[in-house]
Amino acid sequence: MTSLPAKFRVRAPWVAVPLVAWFARPTPLLLAVGAVVAGIGLVVRGWAAGTIHKNTRLTTTGPYAFTRNPLYVGSFLLGVGIGIATGRLWLFAGFIVFFAWLYRRTIRQEAAHLEGLYGEDFRSYAAGVPAFWPRLTPHRLPQQESAAFSLDRYLQHREWEAALGVAAALGFLAAKLVWMK
Secondary structure (H helix, E strand, O other), X not given: OOOHHHHHHHHHHHHHHHHHHHHOOOOHHHHHHHHHHHHHHHHHHHHHHOOOOOOOOOOOOHHHHOOOOHHHHHHHHHHHHHHHHHOOHHHHHHHHHHHHHHHHHHHHHHXXXXXXXXXXXXXHHHHHXXXXXXXXXXXXXXXXXXXXXXXXXXXXXXXXXXXXXXHHHHHHHHHHHHHHO
């Protein structure tokens, strides 16, 4: 059964689309800065999706050595990038508030789930790795097994869909920029 936060995470962008479409006022500079930030988010999400072993092994290496939720950090950067590109502070601020409200609960639920699956291994990992804001240096556990990036896992997790979504959003904002001239 899908949790309420998971349903919101999947459907929220579709609520934002009409708001962005109508109210966005991109500028060339904000569009470029937003694209760079969103691109960093895509890299973080892609690295995480290609490294994680969902529900089969506790992944603690790669981006997971810096933050327990690199997929969400990547999503945050995607949203921040699009928010910047809209040229509207209230759209940007709305994203920040919505993200904090939704993901705070989601992160707590997932931590409880992982603790149930992995017990002391997860508690040990959680003690050294922050839930969201990344560490500056990677955390190493004594029994840690390296999880290399896998293109197959990246594709299996359908991470390319995030790249398509970002490309569509930035493409739309670029078209709106041209149309506004």
